Amino acid sequence: MSVAARYQLSAADAQDVSQIVWLRLVEHLAELREPRALPRWIITTTGNECVRLLRAARRTELFNPSTWIPPDDVDHAGVDKAMLSAERRQALLQALAELPDHQRRLLLLLLEDPPLSYADISTRLGVPLGSIGPTRARAMQRLRSAPALQALSEVGQEPGGRGGRHDTAAMAGR
Amino acid sequence: MTRLRWQGDEDLLGELKEAVRHAGRVPEPVREAGRAAFASRMPRTGLLLARLTYDSLLDDSLLFRSGLQARPRIVTFEASLLALELELAEDRIVGQLVPPVPGTVTMMTLDGTAGRALSDRVGCFMLPRLSPRPVRFCCLTRVSLITDWMQS
Numbered sequence: 001m002s003v004a005a006r007y008q009l010s011a012a013d014a015q016d017v018s019q020i021v022w023l024r025l026v027e028h029l030a031e032l033r034e035p036r037a038l039p040r041w042i043i044t045t046t047g048n049e050c051v052r053l054l055r056a057a058r059r060t061e062l063f064n065p066s067t068w069i070p071p072d073d074v075d076h077a078g079v080d081k082a083m084l085s086a087e088r089r090q091a092l093l094q095a096l097a098e099l100p101d102h103q104r105r106l107l108l109l110l111l112e113d114p115p116l117s118y119a120d121i122s123t124r125l126g127v128p129l130g131s132i133g134p135t136r137a138r139a140m141q142r143l144r145s146a147p148a149l150q151a152l153s154e155v156g157q158e159p160g161g162r163g164g165r166h167d168t169a170a171m172a173g174r
Numbered sequence: 175m176t177r178l179r180w181q182g183d184e185d186l187l188g189e190l191k192e193a194v195r196h197a198g199r200v201p202e203p204v205r206e207a208g209r210a211a212f213a214s215r216m217p218r219t220g221l222l223l224a225r226l227t228y229d230s231l232l233d234d235s236l237l238f239r240s241g242l243q244a245r246p247r248i249v250t251f252e253a254s255l256l257a258l259e260l261e262l263a264e265d266r267i268v269g270q271l272v273p274p275v276p277g278t279v280t281m282m283t284l285d286g287t288a289g290r291a292l293s294d295r296v297g298c299f300m301l302p303r304l305s306p307r308p309v310r311f312c313c314l315t316r317v318s319l320i321t322d323w324m325q326s
Contacts (some may be wrong), residue, residue: 006301013200014204015201015203015204015207016306018204018207018208019207019210019211019308019322020214020324020325021253022207022208022210022211023214023284023323024322024323026211026212026214026215027215027218027223027322027323028223048229050233051231051232052229052231052232052325055231056231056247056325086321087191088189088193089193089196089197089258090193092189093193093194093197094191096190096193102209103231107190108194110187111187111191111194111230116319117245124208125252136183137183140183140186140187143186144180144186145192151293167180
């Protein structure tokens, strides 16, 4: 759903996309032997279906440049902000999904609300208390260096501007 | 090394928490579609799964050419020994099995069979175009295949 949100699909369109992704997934599950391949498969398939749906919709709305008046009541800043935060969320989830299992499990427990003590986490994961701090540090480091977040930080770095990746998403979303 | 926008781990964890919380809200219709997809799964005995390998809607090289509006959507499904090419016009679907082979092509929806056609000796066939909903195609020839689901 976070991928669909990035493309600014309506709830109905997002449901259509999710239906196709589910249907295709059940057929391909047997081939996805590596569990860590699953998030990427879902993200890629969902992204493709979102683009397909948006382009199919555009084909049906004939566009005449000579009569088109640019809408002036669009809150561009608001749309950009929503898009950027959806994109950041998706990049974070993708980076999280690609962590090794034990690191991901630890981070998810660290995110619990109300917060769990290290002692609780140690019991739940069945790992020594002393290993939690170092595992957390390695997980955070790995998260920061994940390609999805690196790409994001490059976009965010341009002062007042947007990188190519964001432009593509913005075009697809409009 | 690129500059990261999260100053400390707490900052990053906080935003990750928000992302996970946000993603956790899966609407019920989406869950239902998942259950239905698993329920609709059927054995593929003797049928090769043909993957969707080309969709003109996803072909960026066609994006900025003129005449895109008028051009029908083209999709290709490929299995190891047989491919299915479809041209989705407004009112009909024209297809061809490659290599050309006579056989039966069935269009299926989640409710069941939605159309059937015989392919001629050059592998061509025609089916009616449906209103948008998930469809897949089952081709019975000397090599038989079933395609990925697609939104028609």
